[in-house]
């Protein structure tokens with residue numbers, strides 16, 4: 185299907201997600217409802233029931249990595265908005281030639297439940313976007329993944345970072361590290377990705393090698409699906425029945441070598457001035473996928489977690 189061809193709605197979804205006819209309904213079988221998804225994320229405990237009762241791992245860290253303007257800050261704003269119950273843009277987002285985000289920021293998200301406005305057990309780390317003349321060096325990627333970089337540090341992906349700089353964490357704990365990387369990919373440029381941004385695409389692949397060497401799992405967040413699929417733009421509930429979105433998920437999975445079930449389509453709040461339950465659901469499905477992936481990574485560190493994160497009763 186080419187860019188200009190009309191999108192076609194499949195009769196059955198290409199991924200089973202929620203009961204889109206009634207997203208508020210309690211789920212059946214493998215389908216979720218909006219409230220269940222929200223509850224799951226709000227009650228998320230790293231490794232959950234796999235850990236003994238007296239072991240608590242404080243939080244997981246998810247890194248958003250991608251080209252300038254791919255929608256990283258908007259992903260954070262959209263997820264945050266779901267829990268705030270209104271459009272709530274904390275991170276600056278917009279279109280500029282160079283990255284609008286300049287600081288490496290570890291954003292907490294407060295639970296939306298009225299009795300419990302505490303930070304949930306995950307943080308979303310936003311950073312400057314990759315550009316031809318601001319590609320990420322392997323050394324800097326390692327510093328970020330290993331948890332050496334302080335929150336709100338003005339990080340240039342290719343700049344020199346000295347371990348003597350103020351705030352540099354020389355001995356980060358497992359809870360300072362990155363537990364999952366989400367490669368944020370603009371759906372509108374997937375077809376032309378290798379030609380439009382050969383250096384950025386190559387750089388992403390190099391960074392994946394660094395992540396693999398540290399056993400850090402990767403997923404893809406496919407943003408701006410409303411711009412490739414008119415049926416999704418008209419009604420975001422159509423995303424998982426859109427042939428164009430399905431095809432784009434397949435293509436990006438092939439290019440980045442990441443399984444299709446690890447590619448999460450998302451439509452960020454951009455033009456909307458009010459929340460839309462279907463956009464919220466898509467964002468929460470993404471977040472749930474990210475948290476599962478963090479758990480899969482933490483499982484490799486099970487013994488260390490039990491040893492270091494046991495809460496002793498006094």
Ligand SMILES: Nc1nc2c(ncn2[C@@H]2O[C@H](COP(=O)(O)OP(=O)(O)OP(=O)(O)O)[C@@H](O)[C@H]2O)c(=O)[nH]1
Nearest residue numbers: 253254255256257258277278283284285313408452
């Ligand atoms: N239509 C549409 N626009 C989006 C979507 N996500 C992001 N945008 C727009 O894309 C532009 C870039 O978004 P940002 O969130 O600032 O992207 P970024 O990756 O953080 O960019 P830098 O920080 O500059 O690297 C903004 O104008 C957003 O409103 C989406 O899902 N759909």
Ligand SMILES: [Mg+2]
Nearest residue numbers: 256257284285
């Ligand atoms: Mg940004």
